[in-house]
Amino acid sequence: MDLNTVWFLLVGVLIIGYAILDGFDLGVGSLYYLLGKTEEEKRLLINAIGPFWDGNEVWLLTGGGALFAAFPLVYASVFSGFYLAMMLVLLGLIFRAVAIEYRNKVDDQAWQARWDFLFFLGSFLPALLFGVAVGNVAKGLPLDSAYHYTGGFFGLLNPYALLLGLLGLFGFLMQGTTYTMLKTEGVLQERARGLFSRIWTIFVVLYVLASLYTYLVAPALFVNYSNLPVLDVIPLLAILGIALTPQAVKAARYGTAFFASSLTMAGMILTLAVGMFPNWVPAVDPNLSLTIYNASSSQLTLKTMLIIALMGVPIVLFYTIYVYRVFRGKVKLEQDGY
Numbered sequence: 001m002d003l004n005t006v007w008f009l010l011v012g013v014l015i016i017g018y019a020i021l022d023g024f025d026l027g028v029g030s031l032y033y034l035l036g037k038t039e040e041e042k043r044l045l046i047n048a049i050g051p052f053w054d055g056n057e058v059w060l061l062t063g064g065g066a067l068f069a070a071f072p073l074v075y076a077s078v079f080s081g082f083y084l085a086m087m088l089v090l091l092g093l094i095f096r097a098v099a100i101e102y103r104n105k106v107d108d109q110a111w112q113a114r115w116d117f118l119f120f121l122g123s124f125l126p127a128l129l130f131g132v133a134v135g136n137v138a139k140g141l142p143l144d145s146a147y148h149y150t151g152g153f154f155g156l157l158n159p160y161a162l163l164l165g166l167l168g169l170f171g172f173l174m175q176g177t178t179y180t181m182l183k184t185e186g187v188l189q190e191r192a193r194g195l196f197s198r199i200w201t202i203f204v205v206l207y208v209l210a211s212l213y214t215y216l217v218a219p220a221l222f223v224n225y226s227n228l229p230v231l232d233v234i235p236l237l238a239i240l241g242i243a244l245t246p247q248a249v250k251a252a253r254y255g256t257a258f259f260a261s262s263l264t265m266a267g268m269i270l271t272l273a274v275g276m277f278p279n280w281v282p283a284v285d286p287n288l289s290l291t292i293y294n295a296s297s298s299q300l301t302l303k304t305m306l307i308i309a310l311m312g313v314p315i316v317l318f319y320t321i322y323v324y325r326v327f328r329g330k331v332k333l334e335q336d337g338y
Helices: 003-030 039-049 053-070 072-081 083-105 109-139 159-183 187-217 219-227 229-250 254-276 299-326
Strands: 279-281
Touching (some): 003 039, 003 109, 039 083, 039 187, 053 072, 053 299, 072 083, 083 109, 219 254
16 A cells, blocks of 8 residues: 555545544534523533534644645645635634634623524534535536636535535534434433434435435446445445434434444545545546545655654544543533533
8 A cells, every 4th residue: 555545544534533523513503503492401512512622623624734735736726626615614613613612701692692693603504515515526626737626616506516515414413413312311312312313314315315416427436336346335334324323312322323323424435535536636527637646745745744643643532532531421511611
């Protein structure tokens, strides 16, 4: 396995980590008004994600940094082409961060209501737009000979990309409901449980539609699976997660339900990654696609950055495991909480 492939896998792992971990707090935020009906319930929801949300975003920063270091041309093409969309995502993440920290600084209903809306908006926008971005990449981007994106902002809002945006959104909502069931109890837990069945049903419908639509608009994503049938086990991971999640919820095994929902997210991302390989950014003209070879840094850079990554990633993993261990169990309201 060469360094280019190693970095493709490493960036993929970081993206999966972000989708699973930040996915549940984006899901909780997007469901904020449906889950939290009282002030106490809203505070419980924010306290459930409070110790984790900023650490979860480290996975996004690390993934972006790894992509910039290992595949700078991919970083430049995608982020410049999706500039306005990415600014909306960043604006949403800023809204969410400030809302979490400032909501309870003033004991005033109007003040709290404004921050509640920004918390919802800052969760919903990224949850939707991440999927839209993935949909455009999977479909293939219009790139010129200099690998510049030649479509406009509204070109990103095509039916296929919007469908994948909805699929990603409902995947995050499923993460949010399973996490809420895991971390809360009583009325809030039951409300999350009731929402889950509807969210799961819509998710399954979107998953089937997205799979069929992908076969029509991006048949190249199925070539690797045709050439190496053993790879079919990867999409089966997503299907296994989809099937297992409602069974775990029905049995009130909420830790298993969250794991199965996370397996679904990981399976979907892996399915797309394997279908795209060795492309990073498929182009409408296949000759202009950005691959792990024509878009990578030098071998010396890849080797040096891999050494740094092998030192840094374990620190991120240790921090993540430690924080989740310290704050394990059901969330309780405390005077010093959010």
